[in-house]
Amino acid sequence: MSDDVLLKVEGLKVHFPVLSKGFFARQVGAVKAVDGLDLEVRRGEVVGLVGESGCGKSTTGRALLRLVPLTGGKVVFDGVDLGELKGEELRKMRRRVQIIFQDPYASLNPRMTVGDIIAEPLAAHGLVKDAKERQTRAQALMERCGLDPSFVRRYPHEFSGGQRQRIGIARALASDPDFIVCDEPISALDVSIQAQILNLLKELARERNLSYVFIAHDLSAVRHISDRIAVMYLGRIVETGTFDQICDDPKHPYTQALVSAIPVPDPVIERRRKRIVLQGDVPSPLNPPTGCTFHTRCPVAREGKCQSEAPTLRTVNDRLVSCHFAEEIGDLTGRSE
Amino acid sequence: MSEVVQGTSLWQDAWRRWRRHKVSVGSAVVLTIIVLFCAFGPQLVSLIWGWTYEQQNIALGPSAPSLSHPFGTDVLGRDLMVRTMHGGRVSLLVAFVATSVSLVVGVTYGAISGYVGGRVDSFMMRFVDVLMSTPYLLLVIVLMAVIPPNNVSFFGLDGSFVLMFGALGLVSWLVLARIVRGQVLSLKQKEFVEAAHAIGVKPRTILFRHIVPNTLGPVIVYSSLTIPSVMLSEAFLSFLGLGIREPQASWGTLVNDGSNAMVVYPWLLVFPGLTMALTLFCLNFLGDGLRDALDPNARKS
Numbered sequence: 338m339s340d341d342v343l344l345k346v347e348g349l350k351v352h353f354p355v356l357s358k359g360f361f362a363r364q365v366g367a368v369k370a371v372d373g374l375d376l377e378v379r380r381g382e383v384v385g386l387v388g389e390s391g392c393g394k395s396t397t398g399r400a401l402l403r404l405v406p407l408t409g410g411k412v413v414f415d416g417v418d419l420g421e422l423k424g425e426e427l428r429k430m431r432r433r434v435q436i437i438f439q440d441p442y443a444s445l446n447p448r449m450t451v452g453d454i455i456a457e458p459l460a461a462h463g464l465v466k467d468a469k470e471r472q473t474r475a476q477a478l479m480e481r482c483g484l485d486p487s488f489v490r491r492y493p494h495e496f497s498g499g500q501r502q503r504i505g506i507a508r509a510l511a512s513d514p515d516f517i518v519c520d521e522p523i524s525a526l527d528v529s530i531q532a533q534i535l536n537l538l539k540e541l542a543r544e545r546n547l548s549y550v551f552i553a554h555d556l557s558a559v560r561h562i563s564d565r566i567a568v569m570y571l572g573r574i575v576e577t578g579t580f581d582q583i584c585d586d587p588k589h590p591y592t593q594a595l596v597s598a599i600p601v602p603d604p605v606i607e608r609r610r611k612r613i614v615l616q617g618d619v620p621s622p623l624n625p626p627t628g629c630t631f632h633t634r635c636p637v638a639r640e641g642k643c644q645s646e647a648p649t650l651r652t653v654n655d656r657l658v659s660c661h662f663a664e665e666i667g668d669l670t671g672r673s674e
Numbered sequence: 675m676s677e678v679v680q681g682t683s684l685w686q687d688a689w690r691r692w693r694r695h696k697v698s699v700g701s702a703v704v705l706t707i708i709v710l711f712c713a714f715g716p717q718l719v720s721l722i723w724g725w726t727y728e729q730q731n732i733a734l735g736p737s738a739p740s741l742s743h744p745f746g747t748d749v750l751g752r753d754l755m756v757r758t759m760h761g762g763r764v765s766l767l768v769a770f771v772a773t774s775v776s777l778v779v780g781v782t783y784g785a786i787s788g789y790v791g792g793r794v795d796s797f798m799m800r801f802v803d804v805l806m807s808t809p810y811l812l813l814v815i816v817l818m819a820v821i822p823p824n825n826v827s828f829f830g831l832d833g834s835f836v837l838m839f840g841a842l843g844l845v846s847w848l849v850l851a852r853i854v855r856g857q858v859l860s861l862k863q864k865e866f867v868e869a870a871h872a873i874g875v876k877p878r879t880i881l882f883r884h885i886v887p888n889t890l891g892p893v894i895v896y897s898s899l900t901i902p903s904v905m906l907s908e909a910f911l912s913f914l915g916l917g918i919r920e921p922q923a924s925w926g927t928l929v930n931d932g933s934n935a936m937v938v939y940p941w942l943l944v945f946p947g948l949t950m951a952l953t954l955f956c957l958n959f960l961g962d963g964l965r966d967a968l969d970p971n972a973r974k975s
Binding site for chain 1: 683684685864865866868869870871872873874875876879884887888
């Protein structure tokens with residue numbers, strides 16, 4: 338991992354308009370799926386993005402690839418602002434940024450052979466003009482991803498879930514990208530297959546110096562693959578740090594609540610451990626709370642600043658936290674002593 | 675590289691399922707025979723007996739089926755078998771031309787409307803609604819008046835017929851466009867389309883390579899059922915005197931003429947009627963089989 342930043346996200350906003358009914362529909366509101374998100378991914382780095390369902394993880398992943406329109410903010414990839422690109426320029430850029438989808442059944446066209454699916458990026462960007470050569474390249478990629486290359490002429494429905502996910506990975510690799518968004522690539526798979534796919538992704542990242550944003554809804558899935566973990570809540574990053582920082586010494590009260598839900602295999606600590614049970618539900622992204630979006634459920638929210646002023650990510654103990662009182666609240670979980 | 679395993683595509687799967695559908699396969703065989711009978715029959719008859727479809731023999735008059743006239747002759751002494759074959763050419767061509775036109779127009783229109791979406795989609799579909807609520811007979815009559823009759827010959831037929839049945843096709847694409855649009859609307863939300871987009875595939879390629887092939891199942895089924903309905907429309911138009919004129923014939927006109935004289939000269943109704951009914955039967959069974967093969971889920975319910 339080097340220090341140069343491959344992807345820099347600043348104040349990313351993705352709002353989905355809510356329209357009134359009828360032909361002359363007017364916008365009556367917006368679902369603020371992502372609302373002011375900052376993130377940096379260095380070359381060769383794997384960033385795990387975790388959060389509850391509905392917090393905007395997948396939307397973030399799609400926004401990084403400009404698969405959904407950006408409402409505001411910047412996504413700068415290797416010095417190029419993706420938000421500025423249009424039409425053909427954007428299409429050309431897609432060679433370098435790829436995505437692996439969650440559902441390996443829905444993300445492959447059932448009418449195409451595996452070879453054609455994997456070779457599609459090569460054809461779309463005119464990287465390999467000769468159709469035969471493309472199939473050979475597809476076979477090499479299949480072999481690398483742990484598939485039998487003699488299956489190039491088979492169709493997706495003839496494969497298992499894990500194999501299909503390998504096809505999806507091979508397709509994402511075909512155009513030799515620098516950056517891949519992994520949108521919960523293992524959550525639709527059998528537990529026994531998950532580790533294999535994780536290991537494959539990890540090897541590939543090391544081998545090709547790839548950067549990932551690895552989206553998951555639980556910490557355990559990302560712990561083995563991520564260099565850094567970013568925790569999301571209601572369309573924002575609340576804390577980023579290494580796995581050890583996040584798990585052993587979380588600073589943000591939300592992260593602490595998440596971590597406190599993980600059982601500890603040591604009975605002494607387990608007995609001492611206090612679970613932080615958050616009150617209420619996640620507020621609606623249609624109408625998020627003012628100030629710090631977490632203040633409605635925060636066990637240590639204080640009158641005043643928390644309601645009125647949105648905290649920004651700042652460095653506390655070598656990691657980024659977005660909480661006004663990160664230094665003062667200390668450990669709420671009762672783990673470390 | 676080791677030996678490549680040939681996979682089974684969804685089309686091949688469907689083909690295998692279809693072949694198990696005996697009635698449907700039988701229908702296809704019978705249809706092929708009828709098509710060959712109509713396509714090459716007239717030449718054969720003129721070689722053997724020397725009759726053509728417009729050759730009259732007033733002296734003979736309406737005669738019952740015999741060795742020299744297997745289907746008998748009509749009131750003007752024309753050989754009914756040649757006329758049935760000739761009528762078949764017209765009817766089948768009508769069906770083919772109209773269905774092809776409706777396929778091309780309907781699929782393209784529906785696909786674009788569904789894929790572009792938004793306001794464009796609204797306008798395109800309202801246009802379809804307007805055409806649909808217009809009585810189609812009126813539309814065909816107007817189209818016939820607008821299209822100038824010409825003397826171009828097409829497959830031994832007056833070109834204006836072909837144009838007219840093209841017009842019939844232009845009316846029958848409406849339902850198809852709706853079907854395709856609906857399919858496209860649901861397909862464009864699928865992840866593999868998003869995947870293609872993320873890869874950087876061009877929009878036109880996405881539409882015609884990823885979306886349209888996945889709509890073809892219902893399209894083929896619907897088209898195979900359009901053919902008989904177009905043939906019936908043609909028979910109906912001819913019956914009203916809007917379609918085929920003497921000495922040309924189609925199955926519709928032959929049946930119409932035959933029904934006028936059926937008490938006295940039953941063969942005039944029986945032979946063309948049977949041929950037409952058989953064709954329609956076969957087309958419907960073929961469509962049934964295709965539906966079962968291409969849409970296996972629909973059957974379970």
